[in-house]
Amino acid sequence: MSELRNDLAGLKIERGDPATPPRRWPLLLLVPAALFLGGAYLLRFQNRAMEVATAKVTKTEVSAEAANAESAGTPLLNASGYIVARRKAVVSAKIQGRLSSLLVEEGSRVREGQVIARLEDRDYLAQVERAEAAVQRAEADLAEARRQARVAEGLTRQQIGTRDALDGANSRVNVQEAALRQARADVEFYRAVLANTEIRAPFSGTVVKKMAEVGESVAPIPPGVNISTASGAIVALADLDTLEVEVDVAESNVAKLGPDQPAEVSAEAFPDRKYKGRLRQVIPTADRTKATVQVKVTILDKDKDLKPEMSARVQFNEKPAPLAPKAAGAPAPTQSVVTAPESAIVTRDGKTVAFEILEGRVKIRPVDVGAKTGGVARIKSGLYGGETLVDAPGKELKDGDPVRPRTN
Secondary structure, X not given: OHHHHHHHHHOOOOOOOOOOOOOOHHHHHHHHHXXXXXXXXXXXXXXXXXXXXXXXXXXXXXXHHHHHHHHHHOXXXXXXXXXXXXXXXXXXXXXXXXEEEEOOOOOOEEOOOOEEEXXXXXXXXXXXXXXXXXXXXXXXXXXXXXHHHHHHHHHHHOOOOOHHHHHHHHHHHHHHHHHHHHHHHHHHHHHHHHHOOEEEXXXXXXXXXXXXXXXXXXXXXXXXXXXXOOOOEEEEEEOHHHEEEEEEEEHHHHOOOOOOOEXXXXXXXEEEEEEEEEEEEEEEXXXXXXXXXXXXXXXXXXXXXXXXXXXXXXXXXXXXXXXXOOOOOOOXXXXXXXXXXXXXXXXXXXXXXXXXXXXXXXXXXXXXXXXXXXXXXEEEEOOOOOOEEEOOOOOOOOOOOEEEEOOO
């Protein structure tokens, strides 16, 4: 019996623990974790990307004549110098004297012929009065001489007087007539001297410097004296409507300049302003010590803020090329002009470049820039229109850096 139970126990099928399904929940947790990590990486990338302002490159079709005129802004060479008034003078008196009144100050506008100062004139008034009195005496003497001549003529006619007496009377008339002319000339002379006590403006302009005060002695300035330091001068006068720039150009560059060469003037005091200019004169001699030639440039659109002796820079530009004659009835030719904001064009390592935005990163584009007008630069090569650039890129921006456009 025991053996039978043992045999039956050997035939018993062992049943283990119930089978459990495979564990899938860890895989389900990996999906949001991966999404979270990807988002964090993307957020980190975006945070690392520099936020920048953008500018657009535009391409427009303009007439060939307009494009040709704009090409006159292509830089040719630069030079430095000073703003001066073409018409200027240091005003002094024609005679020596003491200044009794000064009627102007620095900045005063004066007209041609306007009295700007007066000298003490008592002595000259007395001389005029004395000369006028001498005229009256000469007139009286002449009248008496003529009366005596008439008497002598009557006596001679009656054969009472002699011919010699008549000739003597006529001679005295001639002498008195000459004395009267001299007395009248003296009056004119002393009146002219008296008029010289009034110092008048030689031309219309602005008083730029006062060089004397009331009570000081002034005198004529002889030729060859340094008028900027000469004693006896009263005021320095300049016609601010004739402002121009005097610059020194290297001898090797003078040949690049021609008559009426277009130019762009900028004053050191106002670096953000540009003034149109035109070459007026090339001085026909060189400075051997500096190997330069002085060139004078007229400022065409000057304003009230420009002052004589300000430092200035002149950029000489190329002249526009002559246009080919257009056939009768033919449509006006056009030309593509690519422009970009001037603020998007910068200099890196001595090269003119722009930073183009491509797929979230920047790419440096070397460019050749032409005329700059009103904050817009003409692109001669390197950009073709439609590109998006970084506006006013900082010095820290490098090629390949990630960026994102700034949103307003």
